[in-house]
Amino acid sequence: MRVDPCFFCGRPAWPSKGITFMRNDGKSFRFCRSKCHKNFKMKRNPRKLKWTKAYRKNAGKEMVVDSTLQFAARRNVPVRYDRELFAKTVKAMERISEIRQRRERIFYKRRMAGKRAREVAAARKLVAENEHLLPRLRGSEKRRLAELAQETGQDVEELEREELAKKAASKKTKAFGGEVKRLRVRTDGGVEEISERVAGGGLVDEDDDDENDFEDVDDDDEMDTD
Template sequence: MRVDSCFFCGRPAWPSKGITFNRNDGKSFRFCRSKCHKNFKMKRNPRKLKWTKAYRKNAGKEMVVDSTLQFAARRNVPVRYNRELIQKTLKAMERISEIRARRERVFYKKRMAGKRARELASARKLVANNEHLLPRLRGTEKRRLAELAAEQGLDVAELERQELENLRTSKKSKAFGAEVKRLRVRTDGGVEEISERVGGYMDEDQDDDDDDDDDGMDTD
């Protein structure tokens, strides 16, 4: 059974699957799916599309030079049937597949080496360039943390760092604006006290409560 490769993306095109396009000059093109056939008719370059084998090879993301890849080359050489030769060929195919898979894993590890360090460096650079967008502690919060550190003998910088981490992970924001307490009359006649933030971000839970109250109000 011959498994051809897709002319556009390089994936295997199995028998009775995909599309075969025969041009007027007699050349035939095998496609694994209609997506490749449409891109071929639109005269797109497979080396410029990231989901093709040609792009991955040009970008250095696939093995190009390896002895195991030579066995996959197409050979139009007629050979007389020989049972022993077929058995040896099948065993060799299994062994070659194992060797190729192991070499591909090694190639991937070498290619991805240092990626974590590069991502951390890029993230640190992004934070350094946009430091003015990060939440900041107000003067009252800094004084409170300084008094707490003096009482318990802790490090002020460490407490401020923990407080900033809590601000980034929690839904409530205490970084900007001032709190204003107001009275709200509920639909059932009760009165509740709420805290709103002026000149900054409001609490997301509070916004959700406002939406719920507006949906539940009687409009008679």
């Protein structure tokens, strides 16, 4: 059973799966899925799409130069069937796949070495450039933390970080809009509780809305009767 790679993305195209495209000159193209077939018909370059093997190999993210990759090359040399040779070939394929996986893990570790340090350096650079946007402590608070550090023997910077974290946690965000309840005094001396919606920048009285709605309905009724 031969498993051909996808012509566009490089993934394995299993037998009876995917799409086979036959060109007028007799050349066949195997695709693992309709996505690759559509991109091929749109004449897109697989080296410019990040989800293809060609892009990853061109960007240095895949192992390209290795002796285990030569065994997967297609050979159009007919070989007479031999049971012993077939058994040895299956064992060799398993062993080669193990070696290739181990070498791919080593290649990945070498490629990703130092990534954490680069991310930390980039984050520190970003903080240094936008330091004016960070929250700051008042002079009185800094003096109080300095006195506290002298008494307890703690680090001043650590105390300042803790104080800033407490301030950030204590801030509560107010939701836009809401409902407000207040008391209204009637003309007969009674008191009633009404609710108002806060929308935009002012208050909207629900009772006023209801009255406007009823007025609109009355006008419509009058127009219908006429």
